[in-house]
Amino acid sequence: MNEIEWFFPERIEEVIEILKKDKVVPHSGGTGILRSDFRRIKGLIDLSLLSLDYLQSNNGIVEIGAMNTYYRVVQKLSQIAPNNVLIKSLSDSASTPLRNRITIGGSVAYFPIWSDLMGPLIALEAGLSLIGEYKGDYPVLEYVRNRELRNKTLITGIRFKPDNWDSYYYRATRTETDYARFNITILLKKSNNRIENVRIVMIGNKERFKRFTALEEYLKGKNIDRVKIQEIGKNLEVSFAGKKMGSPEYVKHLAGVELERGLSRVLAIS
Amino acid sequence: MNEFDVVGKSVEKIDSLSLATGNARFTDDFRLENQLHLAILYSPHPHAEILDIDDSEARKMNGVVDILHYKNVEGVLHTTAGQGYPEPSPYDTVLFDRKVRFVGDRVALVAAEDKDIAGKAIKSIKVEYRILKPILDPEKALDKGAPRIHDGDEFTPIPVKYSPERNLAAEIEIGFGNLKKGFKEADFIVDEVYTTQFASHAAIEPHAALSYLDEQGRLVIITSTQVPFHVRRIVSMVLSIPVSRIRVIKPRIGGGFGGKQEVLLEPLVALVTLRNKRPARLVLEREEVFRSTRTRHPMRIRLKTGVGEDGRITTLKMDALLNSGAYGTHALTVLSNTGAKVLPLFNKIENVHFIGRSVYTNLPVGGAYRGYGATQGYFALNQQLDIITRKTNQDILKFLKDWHIREGETSDVFRALGEGKEGVSQIIKSCKLDECIDRGAKEINWYEKRDKKIRARGDRVKGVGVAIAMQGSGIPMVDMGSATMKMNEDGSFNLNIGATDLGTGSDTILAQIAAEVLKVPVEKIIVLSSDTDFTPFDVGAYASSTTYVSGGAVKKCAEKIKGQMLDVASGLLESKPEELIIADEKIFNKKKGKAVSFEEIAFHSLYRENQFQIQAEASHFGIESPPPFIAQFAEVEVDKRTGKVDVVKFVSAVDCGQPINPKLAEGQVEGAVINGISYALCEEYNFGSTANLLNCSFWDYKIYTTLDIPEMVTIIVESFEETGPFGAKSVGEIAINGPMPAIANAIYDATGVRLFDSPFTSEKVYNRMKEEGII
Amino acid sequence: MMEGIFRINGKEKRFTFNPRSRLLTVLRENGYTEVKEGCKEGECGACIILLDGRLVNSCQVLTASAIGKEIITVKGIGDIHSPHPIQEAFVEASAVQCGFCTPGMILSTYYLLKDNPNPKEDEIRKALDGNLCRCTGYVKIIDAVKLASRKMGEK
Incomplete structure (x- = not known):
């Protein structure tokens, strides 16, 4: 293992110069660096003096x-x-x-x-x-x-822009502190009984992340009573790899169910 | 109930403040000057012959001091299992073999000036393997033409069935009554197969061992072990050095659960120290603990029961297949325990047959694990009983009460099944299992919830399940513990015991036993445990033996001390010993209105007249093994759309005799229960394509945290075991037996599907519900 | 090698260390063995310390990033002669079995009670979510936190 050099810049301009060096990467919390291939790194830039905690x-x-x-x-x-x-x-x-x-x-x-x-x-x-x-x-x-x-x-x-979304967040895990097999974010705006805007994102699927734009389009402008929640999970276009928490087929099923539940929750449909 | 002064009180655990303040030292906390750091090279193959090892490059590296492998270390056959001698486990292991038998098997070791160098050097050792076909399915291990995993001079030191040529690590068969007749009498048969999985002990302290030579050139080993005296004996044997040249010290231990009943690291550090005349340190990384140490034996148990329409069990056949992994550590005894600790509980079944086989595979090595085969057996039996009572429309609680063993009763299994030989017959002298069942049922609200399929939030449905179990208290006629005591000037006492406190609190409860005899506060007992130079022999902490066996020794020893004190006091008080009573650290002659303090007795004996040291020793072994009993109840919620199971409440009601320290006894139950729930729902080994363990980290092998635990209720049911010290029985293992079957039975109650295969992951429960057409 | 000054349990210390090293390793090598190593993955919490007042896993901190900072270990809040009420509470509640997780558990409790002297049960559970214990099943540990909260309230 080669020696590693630490830099402690106090100004952004210094960082810009240091970043030009070969295999020198920023160190913020360090948890990611310790999980990645640490051996290849030649230098670390400590960012704690840059007032980037606003x-x-x-x-x-x-x-x-x-x-x-x-x-x-x-x-x-x-x-x-x-x-x-x-x-x-x-x-x-x-x-x-x-x-x-x-x-x-x-x-x-x-x-x-x-x-x-x-x-x-x-x-x-x-x-x-x-x-x-x-x-x-x-x-x-x-x-x-x-x-x-x-x-x-x-x-x-x-x-x-935080806006004033209604939101839903779900993590699929084996235990509470497990790393999520996938997670779902839903943002929704409604007025009266109509869905004004909606965004749906899933992390952890085969494509790493997926925004369900087609589903968003289907939902947008719809009267809440007309949304057929039960159809959504089954027809969800997403796939998974790996075996953690179950087979890809099962995880897809789970993702569908939890997405439906999330939508029901934000739409306040029981 | 019996009135005690110290026993039955939740006194503070004597080492807890030093632990809470970070003072107490664990193995890796000891400093050594000029030490060597060790790193191990493990096999990447499940089954291979080592054709050659080339360590020349590693030897050239700066800071590398020694390299060990089959070429330069004598291969002495032994077992790593720390058990009574001669061990019931086969001698099938050498320190470095020419063959590797699982991914994680030991290939070579480097000793270097620092850890990084050792780690780097390991990687530069070139090993030439001839890959052999592995056995990964225990069901195929005994097949004709299956690859042979052990093909050297392996043998068993005691005469038991062992056929390495067939990959058979152990076989046991017992029976009584008439199986055929029993089946004939049955109106129907329930015949099911239950399988359980690998699991890690996951003690938070990884395995660690240190060694150095003392001023006289003797070898000192400091090690995280449950079995210091077995460590000394096995190191002596494997390295061919006399026991007199070895001292083993057990400091504070960060949990064991059976995982440290294994002599894995000690011979390695010792060998490096002896060869290089330098201290050595070996502390495993978490990944190494997972990959290379020990696991719970996975089992497949087929239970075939004949049942009458009236619900009577006419016959029971248990056929167990134990996956021993690459070596046979505990392969015989875990297997026999599956029968020995499970079958006697239902002693009214007249016709019983038990056949068990342990087989070698090229998978991680099984070992002792809290529950020790009983856990696997109770998973099968408690579900089978749930099936039977449901089929015959019986109240399971009433059924359990009708059928379980009772005070004054015995079971043929006690006599028939021992550790590689016949067992020891015994009559149950204390059993408050009925009360355990009643109080547990009340706490879980059994009759309001059973068979109600109560809807919970969302798509969840509730269910409750029950499991009962017994364990033992040490291995009768085998396990021995001993103690020595002496009295000091201020009326305090040194208590030296071989017993091994691995976090359970045994130092404290043994001090309480001594304090109770002598009627002193526990602070007056100074405990030193588990140093082979200073404390007398004890088999160690396993088989739920410490309270009962070592406790028995401490009680006897303290009684001898008391006798000597009474002798001195009778002289001082001019009384007969029988006229004297002990209280408040004084000895009184009430009639005469005279008293003498402990302090005076000590001073008198040490300095004044007929001087002698008030001191004693005592040993104890159990001539029987009185079982503790437990009834455990799970309330679950099952998500019917996803199969996710949440345990919302768990109740354990235990009869452990007189608890010496109720809070510590509760702690044993609570810890075992959470381990059991975690095992039932999420703990498992995932293997890759080369039988390599994939989830060898806490990152991916999840154990329960504070956020996962259910509402927990532990009830200690009053009981008194006349053969135990102050009425005590064991409590360390028993509570891990119930969670898995109680949860499985609760899942059935909620959903109508049965889980025969643990763990009950969401996917399995979901698939079962689909198979059964419930969703 | 690098050098740095750290303030540990109120005392200034100068260490020489490998620039790739984890704070856990450096602390242990310099005698702070009350900081335990259980996994080096940031999962078990045995190595927990307070770093500038924040609860962190010292195995997940690169030593160089902690130069000049204030470090508190379990010995920094109380010792065997004058234990902290939290340490006493763990003893009294029988929350210490093997004790390997205890220093981390106690610091997590300390960190919780500092800002939230009367936590509810779910807040206690959340505050200890980074500490694994295999011995106790957490029941008596949660009791200990409640007891510590009461003890500190009385003072």
Whole structure:
């Protein structure tokens, strides 16, 4: 194993320079790095001196600095957007000591298949602020589709419009602290008895993540009484690989059932 | 009920404050100067012959000090099972073999200046394997033409059935009555097959061992073990060094559950220390614990019962197949326990036949695990009884009460089934199982919930199930424990015991037993346990033996001390010993109105007249093994759309005789129950295509957390076992037997489907509901 | 190798360490063996410490990222001569069996009660969700947290 070099930049400009080095990656909480192929890394950039732990709301946009831990996001977001789906998804994620360590920036960059962060971010159509090789603002969807954006680049923050979605979040696990086999995020807006807008995202399927745009289109504008919930799960177009928590066929069934339950819940249909 | 001063009180566990403040030391907490760090190379193949090992590159690495493998270590056949001697397990293991028999089998070991170097060196050892066909299905192990897993000089040190040429690690057959007649008398037959899975002990402290040479060149081993004296004996045998040259110290142990009843690491550190004259340290990583140590034996049990229309069981045949994995550790005794601890509970069945076979496979190695085969057996039997009582429209609680063994009764199984030989006949002297059933049923609200299929939120439906069980209290005529005591000037006493506290609190309850005899507060008893140089022999912590067997020794020993104190006091008080009573750390002659304090007695004996040390020793072995009894009740909610099972409430009512320390006894039950529920619902080994364990981490092998546990109720039913110390029986293992069958029976109550194959994952329950057309 | 100063249980300490090392390893190597190693996966909680007041698994912290920070281990909240009420509560409630998980459990309790002196049962369960115990079935541990809460309320 080669020696590893640590950098402790105090200004963003320094980070940009350090990022240019070969195999030097940001260190935020460290939990992802310890799970990835640590041997290939030559340098780590400690981000703790960069004041990237802000969380604020500006003109209806929530801005979260990359160095916020899950715990801090839950604490601070509860004050400015108490119904936000991230509060539920992140407070159920991992465990108390890990929620104190996992950061939101590191978690987006690492994006494990059990992520409790990415479903809500994709559903919220969040944007990312990047510096380094791919400086600029990117939709989170583009970042997860294009792995190249991780190269010599740092996420400094995440932005989204919290709006006033009704939300539902479900994690499929064997025990409460298990890593989710899949998870479901549903955001919904309704007025009177009509679905105004809906977003449905699942993480952990064969494609890693999936936004059910066809289903969203079917639901949009519909009168709630006309929604045939029982049809949705069976016809869900999603597939799974691996054996954790059961065969892919069973997990698909489970995903269908839980999606139906989630929709019933947000639509307040019993 | 009996009135005691110290026994029956939940005194504070004597080591708990030192543990809670981080003072107490576990094996890996001891510092050693100039130590070598060890790393092990494991087999990636389930079955292969080692053609050659080339360690030349590793030897060249800076910091590598020694490398061990079959080429330079003598292969002494032994068993890693820490059991009574000669062991009932086959001698089929050597430290480094020319053959590997499961993924995780030991191939080589590196000793290096630091852990990283050792780890790197391991990777540079080149091993040439000739891959052999593995046996991965225990059902096929005995087939003609099956590959032979052990083909050396393996043997059993006691005369038991053992045929390595057929991959048969053990076979037991007993019977009484007339099976044929029994089946003939039956109106119908219930014939079912139950299977259970691998499981990890998951003690939070990984296996660890250290060794060094003391000032006199003797070998000292500090180890996380349940069996320090067996460690000393086995290390002596495997390394051909006299017992007198070895000292084994057991510090605080971070849980065992049977997983540390195995002598795995100690010979390795010892060998490195002896070869290099340097201290050695080996602490397994969690992944290694999963891959290479021991597991619960998976079993397939076929139960065939003849039943009369009136619900009478006319006959019972139990056919058990135990998957021993690559080695035969505990293969015979876990198997025999499946019969020995299960069948006597239903002693009124006249015609009984038990046949058990343990087979070698190229899978992880089974070993001792809390419950020790009884768990697997009770899974089968309790479900079978649920089936029978449902078919014959009987109230299962009444049925259980009618059929279970009672005080004054015996079972032929006690006599027939021992550890590789005949067992020991015994008559049950204490059994409060009826009361356990009644109080447990009341707590779970049995009659309001049974057969009601109460709807819960969403698509969930409720059900309740029951299971009863017994265990033993040590292995009769085999297990021995001993104690020595001496008295100090201030009226305190040293209690030295071989008994092994692995977190259970045995140091505390043994101190309570001594304190009760001497009528002193427990603080006056200074306990030293499990140091082979300073404490007398004890077989160790297994087979639910410590309270009953070691406790018996402590009681005898303290009584001898008391006798000596009375002798001294009778001189001082000019009284006959029988005129004296002990209370409040004094000895009184009430008639004369005179008293002498313990302190005075101690000073007198040590300094004044006819000086001597008040001291004693005592040994004890059980001539019988009185079983504790338990009734356990599960309330579950089953999600009918997904098959997910949640245990919402779990009740255990246990008769463990007189609990020495009620809270510690409850703790044993509670820990065993949660382990049992977790085993029933989610713990299992997932294997990859080469029989490699995939979920060898807490990340993927999930055990229950605070968020998963149900409402728990533990009821200790008052009882008194006349042969036990102050009426005590065991409590360490029994409570793990009920969760799996009680939950299975509750799932049936909720859904009408039966789970014959554990664990009851959501998918299995869902599939069963589909198969049965319920959804 | 790297060097750094850490404030551990109120005392300043200078350690030399491998830049790839985990804080758990460095703490143990320097004598803080009350921090236990159970899995090195961030799953068991035996290695829990407080890092700048936050409960973390020290196995999931790279040592270099903790330079200059305040570390509290179970010995930092009380010792055998003057134990913390939480430590006493664990003893009195019979919540200590093997004791290997206990330092982590006690620190998780400490972290909970600091902000929430009267937790409800579900809050207690949630606060201990990062600590595995195989001995107790958690029943008496939850009792101990409740007892600790009462004890600290009385003080």
